[in-house]
Amino acid sequence: MKMTDPSTLRAWLLAEAPTSRRQARASAWYVGWLNLRSNTLAMAGLIFLALLLLAAVFAPFLASHDPFAQDLGARLLAPGTDGHLFGTDSLGRDIYSRVLYGARISIYIVLLVALVAPLLGLIIGTVAGYAGGWLDVVLMRVTDIFLAFPRLILALAFVAALGAGIENAVLAISLTAWPPYARIARAETLTIRNSDFIHAIRLQGAGPVRIVMRHIWPLCISSLVIRVTLDMAGIILTAAGLGFLGLGAQPPSPEWGAMVSEGRKFILDHWWVATVPGLAIFSISLAFNLLGDGLRDVLDPKEGGA
Amino acid sequence: MSAPLLSVRGLKVHFPVATGKLFGKTPVVRAVDGVDFDLQAGETLGIVGESGCGKSTTGNAILGLAPVTEGEIMFDGRNVAALTGRDRQALWRDLQVVFQDPVSALDPKRTIAQSIAEPLAIHGVGRARRKERVDELMELVGLRPGQRDRYPNELSGGQRQRVVIARALALDPRLVICDEAVSALDVSIQSQVLNLLLRLQRDLGLSYLFISHDLSVVRHISDRIAVMYLGTIVEEAPTDELFARPLHPYTEALLSAVPIPDPLAERAKTARPLQGDVPNPMDLPAGCPFVTRCPLRETGCETIRPAAVEIEPGHRLACHVREREITGTSALDPQR
Numbered sequence: 001m002k003m004t005d006p007s008t009l010r011a012w013l014l015a016e017a018p019t020s021r022r023q024a025r026a027s028a029w030y031v032g033w034l035n036l037r038s039n040t041l042a043m044a045g046l047i048f049l050a051l052l053l054l055a056a057v058f059a060p061f062l063a064s065h066d067p068f069a070q071d072l073g074a075r076l077l078a079p080g081t082d083g084h085l086f087g088t089d090s091l092g093r094d095i096y097s098r099v100l101y102g103a104r105i106s107i108y109i110v111l112l113v114a115l116v117a118p119l120l121g122l123i124i125g126t127v128a129g130y131a132g133g134w135l136d137v138v139l140m141r142v143t144d145i146f147l148a149f150p151r152l153i154l155a156l157a158f159v160a161a162l163g164a165g166i167e168n169a170v171l172a173i174s175l176t177a178w179p180p181y182a183r184i185a186r187a188e189t190l191t192i193r194n195s196d197f198i199h200a201i202r203l204q205g206a207g208p209v210r211i212v213m214r215h216i217w218p219l220c221i222s223s224l225v226i227r228v229t230l231d232m233a234g235i236i237l238t239a240a241g242l243g244f245l246g247l248g249a250q251p252p253s254p255e256w257g258a259m260v261s262e263g264r265k266f267i268l269d270h271w272w273v274a275t276v277p278g279l280a281i282f283s284i285s286l287a288f289n290l291l292g293d294g295l296r297d298v299l300d301p302k303e304g305g306a
Numbered sequence: 307m308s309a310p311l312l313s314v315r316g317l318k319v320h321f322p323v324a325t326g327k328l329f330g331k332t333p334v335v336r337a338v339d340g341v342d343f344d345l346q347a348g349e350t351l352g353i354v355g356e357s358g359c360g361k362s363t364t365g366n367a368i369l370g371l372a373p374v375t376e377g378e379i380m381f382d383g384r385n386v387a388a389l390t391g392r393d394r395q396a397l398w399r400d401l402q403v404v405f406q407d408p409v410s411a412l413d414p415k416r417t418i419a420q421s422i423a424e425p426l427a428i429h430g431v432g433r434a435r436r437k438e439r440v441d442e443l444m445e446l447v448g449l450r451p452g453q454r455d456r457y458p459n460e461l462s463g464g465q466r467q468r469v470v471i472a473r474a475l476a477l478d479p480r481l482v483i484c485d486e487a488v489s490a491l492d493v494s495i496q497s498q499v500l501n502l503l504l505r506l507q508r509d510l511g512l513s514y515l516f517i518s519h520d521l522s523v524v525r526h527i528s529d530r531i532a533v534m535y536l537g538t539i540v541e542e543a544p545t546d547e548l549f550a551r552p553l554h555p556y557t558e559a560l561l562s563a564v565p566i567p568d569p570l571a572e573r574a575k576t577a578r579p580l581q582g583d584v585p586n587p588m589d590l591p592a593g594c595p596f597v598t599r600c601p602l603r604e605t606g607c608e609t610i611r612p613a614a615v616e617i618e619p620g621h622r623l624a625c626h627v628r629e630r631e632i633t634g635t636s637a638l639d640p641q642r
Contacts, residue, residue, distance in 0.1 A: 019452065020455060021417060021419075021454075021455040023455075024417070024455045024457070195410045196405040196407060196410045197410060197411050197412050197413045199405070200403060200411055200473065200474075201425075203370075203398055203402065203403055204402070204424065204425035204428055204473075204477065205399075205428045206424070206428050218413075218415040219413075219415055
């Protein structure tokens with residue numbers, strides 16, 4: 001299909017009567033995008049995250065120094081001196097370059113957790129909700145047990161048991177993050193399972209696996225996606241917290257939490273060492289929160305929309 | 307007469323009521339309390355009654371969506387309750403349902419072609435054949451091919467109900483249970499959908515169990531009508547017979563409540579509105595369920611439950627007083 005003219009593309013996307021499934025889907029996405037675009041704060045968050053993602057991808061080209069190269073002669077330089085944009089840390093490493101590379105670690109953790117935790121919660125929640133009975137009781141009590149612990153403490157316990165490191169941090173954070181998703185998925189399942197279309201499908205001979213995977217999961221996704229975007233900030237903070245306590249990414253890798261932790265020793269005399277990675281954590285969390293709010297407005301089925 | 311397609315005998319559906327009390331007897335709602343009827347192949351049986359009389363529960367029990375407390379449901383010689391696994395699947399091919407609310411009867415995240423194709427996919431129909439069959443079905447129920455990829459929220463209520471009907475017909479069922487199938491639609495759309503159902507019946511030889519509270523709708527579509535009150539069938543007769551000669555006082559009251567399009571006739575009509583309220587279904591009268599509101603009641607009505615008696619061929623009635631008027635005897639009379 002040739003569609004170089006933007007006005008026809010727009011007309012095609014906003015067509016009243018889509019002629020193919022592909023067009024219907026594209027059109028639904030486009031309308032959602034238009035809604036999101038009208039939300040200035042959400043767009044600010046999205047743009048910031050997009051820039052950050054680009055920065056992480058192209059870190060080798062953007063960095064002014066090797067993030068691991070130590071130069072003990074140039075320790076704790078103030079921002080702006082000798083071409084060090086954000087100064088240097090206690091081992092003379094360029095903070096700007098380290099923050100750039102640190103974005104890779106943070107994004108890696110966030111993406112993995114955002115994939116694993118909701119999936120785990122979705123499976124557990126829908127199975128509990130649809131099966132009901134003792135299975136529901138058992139799964140929900142397990143969920144309650146997980147929810148009863150403060151998140152960071154539980155993650156600490158898991159990391160302590162599994163050993164420090166990025167992969168284990170991801171695993172630990174996922175294990176602490178799934179219960180709210182399971183709760184949401186179960187609540188959605190309970191309302192969906194008694195609707196007429198589930199009855200109708202069941203009368204047509206569909207088994208529980210088909211009903212849960214084909215009909216209940218798709219309807220749970222949008223509330224989970226909203227929750228994920230709102231959760232991302234929490235994930236980053238937990239990851240940074242683990243790094244700060246020395247249980248996340250191990251030195252010398254430039255993880256933001258670990259960098260703040262290092263800078264703590266010099267915070268009174270050399271503020272930038274802890275402040276710059278701290279600001280990075282703050283701004284990525286804020287951006288995720290803003291985007292999450294905007295996405296909720298677009299995706300929330302209770303507000304009309306999709 | 308040949309063996310009926312669907313035969314219901316002594317059907318009872320009782321629901322326990324959660325009282326929150328830990329001890330003591332749980333009260334029971336007798337949603338359906340002894341229902342018998344037969345449905346011949348190719349025939350439409352209408353079930354009418356006011357809200358809460360158990361007509362939908364009867365349908366749900368036949369479909370297996372409500373637990374059967376007692377009684378027997380035979381479909382084409384097979385006992386529905388005893389079927390499991392493969393046989394149950396086979397039954398589902400023959401027995402389908404059209405619900406009242408076409409909004410909640412369709413998965414909002416699936417296009418209508420996907421919804422219609424789903425039962426075919428479940429029963430292992432190949433992809434190419436599925437597409438063909440969906441086109442066939444959409445044409446059959448009067449949907450345009452261009453609507454294949456629409457989502458339910460983009461369709462009107464009547465169109466959605468057509469999709470639901472197409473989906474129900476996908477597996478070539480023999481009996482379709484229509485549970486208030488047109489009640490949620492506008493009146494003008496109602497007649498379109500009713501005529502569609504009639505045409506499909508003629509073309510495909512379907513049988514319908516048509517459940518509705520709307521007498522004029524039921525009259526339009528049914529060959530026979532069963533009137534339900536508080537979980538029992540009080541009168542059952544061929545449609546014309548029932549409208550011409552209602553015998554049970556409840557049927558009379560129902561029919562007199564139907565508005566007549568001619569204002570003069572409407573004004574001249576002697577309406578007989580019922581007095582009193584429906585008894586609490588947790589605490590039914592021991593005798594005739596209608597006794598609390600019946601204008602004809604006699605002593606004994608409240609203790610002896612009237613059995614359904616075939617007054618004339620095809621016309622069954624459960625009323626002591628009217629039974630005596632016609633046959634000369636009833637269970638109320640002292641034993642001879």
